[in-house]
Amino acid sequence: MGALTLVSTALGQAPIAPDSADLSARYRETADQIIDAAMSGNDAWRKMEELCDGIGHRLSGSPQLDRAIEWAARALERDGQENVRREPVLVPHWVRGEESLMMLAPKHQKLAMLGLGGSVGTPLVGVTGEIVVVANREELDALGERARGKIVVFNAPMPAYDPEKGTGYGQAVTYRSNGASWAAAKGAVACLVRSVTAASLRSPHTGALRYDDAQPKIPAAALAIEDVLMLERLVKRGERVTLTLKMEAKTLPDAPSANVIAELRGRERPDEIVVIGGHLDSWDVGQGASDDGGGCVISMEAINVLRKLNLRPRRTIRVVLFTNEENGLAGARAYAKDHESEMPRHVAAIESDGGVFAPIGFGVSVKPPLNQDLAQKQLAQITALLVRVGATRASGGGGGADIGPMGRFGVPLLSHNADMSRYFDYHHSDADTLDKIKPDELNRNVAAMAVAAYILADMPTRLGEGTP
């Protein structure tokens, strides 16, 4: 029996056996009831329409994000949730402005681009330079002084989705994140990266960059794959390629924003908390439907379904809709900081930020003294109840950008996992729109999130507490 269970006992409740091998049996009927309710509703879809069609994309600092925060709080109140509140957060305020990339030589042509979030702008006349195209950092290093005064183009492809290996996002995104400073270190005047996607119909994908303070800040943008490949072909044919990049991008003073919070209060241990959520902000393109409107809505709807069913778990389920995941994580940091005293009573945090396509299951990561094997075993007992919605996989490796700061306090972190085979086709682009999401899959994700949150909040012991 672990120290944490002793606390529960001290609170006057009957001692509970740490063996939770009966989670599946204990919650089977309840899980079926939740799934039935989630699958028969259309409230989740209506919320997606209100958020995506009614408000659209919502970058930190934008009026649209303010509207989304207002909308979410009202929707949660309308659903009858408890303790609905906006917790203030100051967020970075980057604005894109007008931008363009023109090829001047060997022929005049407009290229398909999106400035990277956080990039500095260019002078009004733009930055004009000859390009060098490199496949990776090693090729950049090999150029030495030949990159000085040039526009560096990184042609680092993202591998296509692989059922075994998953997405190839991680290995490609480093050029978007760091390429500008790597290029600046070589004296480059601007940086262009191949959009981080494996599918393109001339589709640029934006995303955040990180400037290394030791290097000059140079403007940076993502190009559609097609345009990067054309530039590479032209250079290989011996053409001298000259481009002009114009970006009005700038960072304004931090803007007021907020995390939106609502609760389904626990019936026995309301001070113990299961956080579920996603991030309400998005990039300033598309509709922020998969990234991460869906993650917000399935969390909002999970407690809506439970409340309608009068299913009040032992502990509190707290929905947290984080602000500023995309370019700062200010909402994530503020939540962990502002709730530091509560962290020991956060029994789990689930983030959904990988889209709401067909659900797959959940991943979990716990730290000692909690037991990872036990946590995974318990999670498997939960996902065994999610066969009807396909969310049967219980794996290690839970987490999420917004719940990450809680992990440093020892909070068990779970990721809600759905099919990501198409996710990065839309991610951070104009194609991240509601039509890509299927109402049935959305509801299946609501069901999975509601069942997992309910059991984690209601199970006798805490997740991972004890020995397997």
Add this chain to the structure above:
Amino acid sequence: MGALTLVSTALGQAPIAPDSADLSARYRETADQIIDAAMSGNDAWRKMEELCDGIGHRLSGSPQLDRAIEWAARALERDGQENVRREPVLVPHWVRGEESLMMLAPKHQKLAMLGLGGSVGTPLVGVTGEIVVVANREELDALGERARGKIVVFNAPMPAYDPEKGTGYGQAVTYRSNGASWAAAKGAVACLVRSVTAASLRSPHTGALRYDDAQPKIPAAALAIEDVLMLERLVKRGERVTLTLKMEAKTLPDAPSANVIAELRGRERPDEIVVIGGHLDSWDVGQGASDDGGGCVISMEAINVLRKLNLRPRRTIRVVLFTNEENGLAGARAYAKDHESEMPRHVAAIESDGGVFAPIGFGVSVKPPLNQDLAQKQLAQITALLVRVGATRASGGGGGADIGPMGRFGVPLLSHNADMSRYFDYHHSDADTLDKIKPDELNRNVAAMAVAAYILADMPTRLGEGTP
């Protein structure tokens, strides 16, 4: 023995049995030699780079089309082709200008659109109206007077590619072609159509419309699928959706242009002609790579391969790179008219205008007195030699927009067929770029075209002449 064979006999050649069951055997070695040469070269890819990257898209009347015509003629001369010439054609000259589509209500948002080719423009302030969304013509008719003064949005989806049924282009394109006049007949002020594609990453696809002279000409544009679906969702939720369409589009006086022609002259019957080709013009988006740079280049390269091999067939192979297929067919009509006296000696015409993805084979259509069964049988004997490149299917239903006018003179029409499963994903959009084409598949198409053209030009009898 048909009259045509008698002509050959009269020309002093030995009488030839009309039975051509030996085409496979007769040409096996030659076909292998052609395939070896086509597969080992990179001239076709180089030509694609010169056309797509060096010149880019090339709408009728544009300086880019003039450059493409100049480039093609020079490339054919550089290859040592005979009778390289530009045959003048006056072509329609439509220009897009600036264009935009803004949603004013229920929220302000820019929509992803491309004006339709041939559309009239709008006044400078644009055309503003409330929308009605209809799935088809019947729904438009059912609206009656409720379409008056409105912007009609046609949400007619193109079915996804099906290996059995092929592309769903035909059934959807009618709204792009005719929707504007159907809407105008109901008093609509503008027409928006769902882009004719089954795949979209917020990708509008342009293409020609046809105005019915009996109706007012109203401006028309294609919307990305995503935007049409959003408009439909908003209307279904009861929102009043108002848009402003601005288009500078206009039709200028016809512009001078040309079909580009080159020949590999026949060794015995040079006045008998096998035409092979595609169209050099494209829409004013993307690079015109699949539509129809590839069709032009494989034809150019087919005779290049034959000439390098010193394979001069009995009859003449004539490459015709038509102008103005996309919005007028002026090149196709001019060729058939200017060469009317030669039409009886056109023994076949092959068009490639369905992309140069993995080759599949050829389709053929002949008219009496030629025999369709015999023509297909002979074609099958030819495609039996194309196993190595995958172009094994000999089917009925040959033709093509540019060779169509020749069909009216009884010329046997063949279509070069390649895998079209992705073709319409790129078609008439910014995504029709060279990267979609694989050099190996390009070469396989060169091989298929060269073998087919060679045998059709060299076989003892004419295609379809006699009885099976």
